[in-house]
Amino acid sequence: RKEVEQDPGPFNVPEGATVAFNCTYSNSASQSFFWYRQDCRKEPKLLMSVYSSGNEDGRFTAQLNRASQYISLLIRDSKLSDSATYLCVVISANDYKLSFGAGTTVTVRA
Amino acid sequence: GAVVSQHPSRVICKSGTSVKIECRSLDFQATTMFWYRQFPKQSLMLMATSNEGSKATYEQGVEKDKFLINHASLTLSTLTVTSAHPEDSSFYICSARQTATNEKLFFGSGTQLSVL
Numbered sequence: 001r002k003e004v005e006q007d008p009g010p011f012n013v014p015e016g017a018t019v020a021f022n023c024t025y026s027n028s029a030s031q032s033f034f035w036y037r038q039d040c041r042k043e044p045k046l047l048m049s050v051y052s053s054g055n056e057d058g059r060f061t062a063q064l065n066r067a068s069q070y071i072s073l074l075i076r077d078s079k080l081s082d083s084a085t086y087l088c089v090v091i092s093a094n095d096y097k098l099s100f101g102a103g104t105t106v107t108v109r110a
Numbered sequence: 111g112a113v114v115s116q117h118p119s120r121v122i123c124k125s126g127t128s129v130k131i132e133c134r135s136l137d138f139q140a141t142t143m144f145w146y147r148q149f150p151k152q153s154l155m156l157m158a159t160s161n162e163g164s165k166a167t168y169e170q171g172v173e174k175d176k177f178l179i180n181h182a183s184l185t186l187s188t189l190t191v192t193s194a195h196p197e198d199s200s201f202y203i204c205s206a207r208q209t210a211t212n213e214k215l216f217f218g219s220g221t222q223l224s225v226l
Contacts, residue, residue, distance in 0.1 A: 032213050034213075041220065041222065042220065043205075043219050043220050044154070044203075044217055046215075087153065089215075091213055096213075098215070100153050100154045101153060102152060103153050
């Protein structure tokens with residue numbers, strides 16, 4: 001089983017819609033969680049960290065569910081510029097090793 | 111913010127040649143650097159972790175004699191793809207951490223390698 005798994009999508013949504021997707025992780029010792037955004041053939045850029053209590057950054061909301069071992073990302077009022085691949089990243093508490101999910105592709109259409 | 115410079119951004123080479131990719135941290139000292147490979151429509155796959163002054167740690171399935179990593183200084187790590195073959199064609203990205211336990215990653219802009 002992969003350490004980090006994501007629904008690859010693609011999620012095709014109209015502008016203004018809400019889209020949400022999850023990322024599951026297998027290592028219960030995982031301690032830190034992040035969402036990165038990657039545009040085609042570019043380097044990933046940090047979108048937001050995921051805190052235990054959940055957190056918001058503008059139109060983006062991240063949640064962590066430790067019991068079920070998943071994190072989620074919700075995008076409200078989608079913009080065309082939100083079209084990208086969203087990678088979840090999990091860091092292990094044991095060795096600080098980073099594990100990347102395969103990415104969820106979101107396409108926002110006009 | 112911290113910047114990691116990676117070059118070249120694109121390289122096309124003949125089969126059998128070696129290609130060197132550089133990754134530099136411009137305004138911080140990176141004790142740990144990571145090298146990833148990404149095939150089309152796939153995720154980043156960690157190839158190796160390099161710590162300054164010591165040998166790189168390679169992930170399972172990555173040939174250390176083929177992908178030579180040198181992290182000779184706190185601001186520079188290089189990846190050399192030796193005797194490149196068409197199947198080595200991929201997008202290679204480096205990232206750097208200030209310390210081994212620092213969670214913040216800074217990415218290079220990637221190198222698209224095409225082996226003919």
